[in-house]
Amino acid sequence: MKIEYERKVICLIGTVLKGRYCVMERIGRGGGGSLYLVRDMELGVYRAVKEIPAAGKREAKLMRLLEHPAIPRIVDYAEDREFCYLIMEYIQGQSLGEMLRSGKIFSMREILHLGIEAAQVMEYLHGRKPAVCYGDLKPDNLMLCETGHLYLVDFGSAMSDYGNTGQSLEGTRGYAAPEQYQGRISPASDIYALGKTLRVLARRKKRLLLIYPEFAWFLFRCTGKQEKYRYRDMGTVKKILQKLEIRYRAVTWRKRFLEAFGTGFLICVIALAAIVLRQEDFESAVSEVTDLYYETENYPKDSEVRKTSCQIAEKKLQKLREVCREKMKQRRIELLLAWNAELKGEPERAALYYENLLLYDEKFRDAYGEYGMFLIRKSQKDASRKLWRNYQSMEKKDVLEGEKGRNLLLWEEINEKDKEEKKS
Numbered sequence: 001m002k003i004e005y006e007r008k009v010i011c012l013i014g015t016v017l018k019g020r021y022c023v024m025e026r027i028g029r030g031g032g033g034s035l036y037l038v039r040d041m042e043l044g045v046y047r048a049v050k051e052i053p054a055a056g057k058r059e060a061k062l063m064r065l066l067e068h069p070a071i072p073r074i075v076d077y078a079e080d081r082e083f084c085y086l087i088m089e090y091i092q093g094q095s096l097g098e099m100l101r102s103g104k105i106f107s108m109r110e111i112l113h114l115g116i117e118a119a120q121v122m123e124y125l126h127g128r129k130p131a132v133c134y135g136d137l138k139p140d141n142l143m144l145c146e147t148g149h150l151y152l153v154d155f156g157s158a159m160s161d162y163g164n165t166g167q168s169l170e171g172t173r174g175y176a177a178p179e180q181y182q183g184r185i186s187p188a189s190d191i192y193a194l195g196k197t198l199r200v201l202a203r204r205k206k207r208l209l210l211i212y213p214e215f216a217w218f219l220f221r222c223t224g225k226q227e228k229y230r231y232r233d234m235g236t237v238k239k240i241l242q243k244l245e246i247r248y249r250a251v252t253w254r255k256r257f258l259e260a261f262g263t264g265f266l267i268c269v270i271a272l273a274a275i276v277l278r279q280e281d282f283e284s285a286v287s288e289v290t291d292l293y294y295e296t297e298n299y300p301k302d303s304e305v306r307k308t309s310c311q312i313a314e315k316k317l318q319k320l321r322e323v324c325r326e327k328m329k330q331r332r333i334e335l336l337l338a339w340n341a342e343l344k345g346e347p348e349r350a351a352l353y354y355e356n357l358l359l360y361d362e363k364f365r366d367a368y369g370e371y372g373m374f375l376i377r378k379s380q381k382d383a384s385r386k387l388w389r390n391y392q393s394m395e396k397k398d399v400l401e402g403e404k405g406r407n408l409l410l411w412e413e414i415n416e417k418d419k420e421e422k423k424s
Contacts, residue, residue, distance in 0.1 A: 012036060012051070017085055018078050021049060033059075033156070037090065047075065050086040052156075057084045059155045062132065070121035070152050091151050096201065097140035106201045108212060112245040115198050117150040118142060119238035122194065125158075126187040126234050132160045133185045137193035138175045139200060159185060178225050188227040191237055195222025195230075215244060310344035331357070331364055338370070347378055365400040369408025376414060388415045 012023045013036075021038040024046075028035040033052040040047055052059055057079070063086060064074050076087035094102075096114070106114070118137070125132040136157035143151040157171060171180045177192035179185065199219050218240055224230045231237050317340065321333045338353035354371035357364065368391040375384040388411075394400050404412075 016041075017049065017087070018076065021047060021076070021087055023049065038087070046090045048072070048088045048090040050088065052084050052086065054079060054082055054084055059158065060084050060086050062158055062160060063088075063155050066125075066128075066132070066155075068121055068124045070117060070124075070150055072151055072153060091143050091145050091153070093143050093145035093151075095140045095153075096142045096144060096197075097138065099144070100139055100200070108202075108215070108248055109245070111198055111201045112215075112241055112248065114142070114144075114150060114201065115194065115241045116238060116245065118152070118194060118197070119234050119241060121150075121152045122187075122190050123234040123238055126190070128160065130160050131187060132158055133187060134158050134190050134193075135180070135185055136171050136175070137190055138172050138197055142197070177227075179227060186227065187234060188230050191222050191230050191234060192224075194234075194237065195219050199223070212244075212248065214247070218244065307344060310340055313340050314344075327361075331361060331367070334361075335367070335370060338374070342374065347374075350374060362394065363399055363401045365402045366405045366408055368394075369405055369411045372411040372415075373407045376411070384411075385415070385418070 012034075013025060015023045017023070017038070020040060020042055022041055024037045024039055026034055027037050027048070033050050036049045036051065038047050038049045039045070050059075060077065063071070064077065067073075072091055073089040074086060075089065078085040078087070122134060122137070125134055134152070134155070134157065136154070137152075141152065141154045143153050145151060171177075171193075175193045175196045177185075177189035180189055195218075202215075221229070221231055222237065231240070314337065317333055317337050321330065321337075324330065324333065334353055334357040338350045338357070341347075341350035341353060351371075351374070354367065354374060357367050358371065361367065368387060372384050372387050372391070375381070375387065
């Protein structure tokens with residue numbers, strides 16, 4: 001339960017704390033206390049002072065034990081009957097939330113860099129004994145100073161003793177993990193909040209998620225509703241972000257866009273497939289396969305690691321096909337097998353999977369689009385046109401099942417353009 005503190009409205013401006021820190025102005029409020037700018041009259045430098053009610057000085061005790069370049073340094077401490085005062089390093093800059101509200105649009109490189117820095121400080125907190133769970137990660141609590149260094153501020157929601165607390169925990173709606181509403185917090189809760197934070201930083205450029213499907217899959221894994229489907233720790237999150245930063249740094253925007261509609265598109269589609277699957281065991285099994293695909297994307301097409309990963313994925317899918325007999329699950333397994341064969345460099349085998357799927361399940365609308373785009377990628381335009389005529393015939397009969405997916409819409413657009421070009 002979030003605690004709200006009440007006090008008489010007293011202006012601290014002009015007050016001198018400990019006979020040394022002169023309060024200049026109030027510069028903010030958060031985590032149950034006010035933040036003031038003060039001047040250290042002995043050293044002639046500016047500091048930030050956070051005023052916290054004495055009944056809630058857990059933050060003060062915790063921060064005095066922390067030492068990390070991304071956490072404002074505590075330089076002094078004071079308290080009276082009602083309040084305690086944290087005298088901290090003064091960070092000049094803006095929060096990421098303020099930057100978003102002012103119209104800032106973050107590039108993918110900036111988002112990944114900020115994500116890595118945030119993951120590093122969270123990894124430090126989770127590595128403490130006992131682990132410290134921050135509990136309220138969001139853009140407003142990440143401060144970017146004038147030198148470009150990122151700071152984590154406001155530890156009012158942090159907890160060093162986590163688990164089942166029996167009460168609602170502090171946090172911000174939209175960023176707090178589902179388990180926090182049930183009175184439980186863990187490092188996985190901070191992974192969820194980091195995924196939500198990076199998603200907000202990218203929302204001003206929605207095309208980023210189409211151009212960078214691996215990043216979309218990363219966000220999907222971070223923000224799983226159940227803790228077991230998220231990444232296992234913040235160290236893993238940091239390493240994945242570092243890999244993505246290296247990968248995207250060396251690839252041009254246009255190439256990324258083309259890749260998204262080539263082999264790269266399957267990660268987004270797989271993620272969407274995983275969302276609609278309802279039974280936990282099946283979802284977990286699909287997640288294992290998609291993790292293999294993600295790792296495979298980092299290796300050349302002819303590498304042994306890539307081939308081995310695809311072979312393992314195929315075995316898992318074949319086994320899954322034997323035990324899952326529901327129509328919707330069978331459809332998705334067949335698509336996964338086709339995508340896996342293409343990723344493995346076996347287009348004939350991929351085509352066979354598509355053809356078998358349409359032979360035994362000709363009413364599956366999305367299968368036409370997936371197979372059609374596969375034929376386009378393989379420059380088999382005549383085969384694509386033939387399939388298009390078959391698809392139109394089925395649409396006229398009004399027997400197809402399911403909504404139109406992204407690749408089906410793209411395939412329709414390509415065929416419509418082809419039709420217009422022939423007319424002209």
